[in-house]
Amino acid sequence: MNGFAVVGDIMKCKITKELLLEYLDGNLSKDQHxxxxxxxxxxxxxxxxxxxxxxxxxxxxxxxxxxxxxxxTRQVLQKVHEKKGSVSEGSLLSRLLALLSPRNFSTxxxxxxxxxxxxxxYFLLAGRPTGxxxxxxxxxxxxxxxxxxxxxxAIIRDLEIYENAEILENLDLLVDLEAVxxxxxxx
Amino acid sequence: MHGVLQIAYKQLLITRxxxxxxxxxxRDEELMLQFQSGDEAAFRxxxxxxxxxxxxxxxxxxxxxxEAEDIAQEVFVKIYFARDTYRPAxxxxxxxxxxxxxxxxxxxxxxxxxxSINDSSRExxxxxxxxxxxxxxxxxxxxxLNDEKAGKIVEALDRLPESQRLAILLxxxxxxxxxxxxxxxxxxxxxxxxLLFRGRAALKEYLKEYFRxxx
Numbered sequence: 001m002n003g004f005a006v007v008g009d010i011m012k013c014k015i016t017k018e019l020l021l022e023y024l025d026g027n028l029s030k031d032q033h034x035x036x037x038x039x040x041x042x043x044x045x046x047x048x049x050x051x052x053x054x055x056x057x058x059x060x061x062x063x064x065x066x067x068x069x070x071x072x073t074r075q076v077l078q079k080v081h082e083k084k085g086s087v088s089e090g091s092l093l094s095r096l097l098a099l100l101s102p103r104n105f106s107t108x109x110x111x112x113x114x115x116x117x118x119x120x121x122y123f124l125l126a127g128r129p130t131g132x133x134x135x136x137x138x139x140x141x142x143x144x145x146x147x148x149x150x151x152x153x154a155i156i157r158d159l160e161i162y163e164n165a166e167i168l169e170n171l172d173l174l175v176d177l178e179a180v181x182x183x184x185x186x187x
Numbered sequence: 188m189h190g191v192l193q194i195a196y197k198q199l200l201i202t203r204x205x206x207x208x209x210x211x212x213x214r215d216e217e218l219m220l221q222f223q224s225g226d227e228a229a230f231r232x233x234x235x236x237x238x239x240x241x242x243x244x245x246x247x248x249x250x251x252x253x254e255a256e257d258i259a260q261e262v263f264v265k266i267y268f269a270r271d272t273y274r275p276a277x278x279x280x281x282x283x284x285x286x287x288x289x290x291x292x293x294x295x296x297x298x299x300x301x302x303s304i305n306d307s308s309r310e311x312x313x314x315x316x317x318x319x320x321x322x323x324x325x326x327x328x329x330x331x332l333n334d335e336k337a338g339k340i341v342e343a344l345d346r347l348p349e350s351q352r353l354a355i356l357l358x359x360x361x362x363x364x365x366x367x368x369x370x371x372x373x374x375x376x377x378x379x380x381x382l383l384f385r386g387r388a389a390l391k392e393y394l395k396e397y398f399r400x401x402x
Binding site: 021022049052053055056057059060061062063064065066067068069072073075076077079080083 | 231234235238239242243246247256259260261263264267268336337340341344355359360380383384387388390391394395397
């Protein structure tokens, strides 16, 4: 900015209006400030514009906000406390969900191994006598009988003995067959 | 282990700032570091320091909405839970105003249309505000609230686009520099100047009639 020496009146007004805010804020260089000052003394229109801008800015000072409630800080802390509570309640579920999220690919093999182990363990344990015995009869139309009471243990034992006796009978048969076969071979 | 190191680092920063134990005289940034290290008393002091300023901002930005106090409280709740995102290099007040601006904009979306000064519910809102804050005695601020001049200003500010209103409020009531405003508003210093220029020019036009009446 080289001053107003080389520009016409309209241009002077245009430049002044562009600089007015910075002028009012005190952000202009000394030279620019003096230049605007000088033009304002000469131009009533720019001076009126400057006054309106200054007045409206000052008028904003009459817009007060009410005093804050005395309970404000206490209420903020209460809200923080409430939110903390809800965060910790949701945290277990959210942690589990987070583990399963695609972002945690690194945990996937561990989770998969855990699931397989749990599955295998379940099937192994399910095979052990736990007092719950399911006796299925393959014949069609016959209902499945389930023994749920531990008092029926004697019956279960008898059934087991009965089954084992069957196996033993079969075993005897096999031994006999083997003996016959061996006898034939010896011949 | 990482958390322990982080706390130790923050303690080191606090010591470097040359802190005493008197929280009341500490700088905002120092208090924020204390708070990040787990000192909740530092948070309470920050709330006390900023509550009036933040409430005044939400009150004016949301055109005297009765929700303004709730939203100001929400700002501090957000600060509490976002404490780890604060970096000591940033000015605390700027960080707080970024959160405040975002909270206000979210609230405006949630609340839908703004409450206009000409709205007939204005008086009801005001009465409700007074009933809720029953501990508040009638103050000069409340007189100003009913003052015709204040009403005229609210009306004029209401007519400005959000970005211009934000620029005017930060500059006029929070005395922020252009650089700070640019950070809060997430734009360049040049844009801030441009918004202020247009906002002030519009305000001058809206309030011109008032000056004419006054003179």
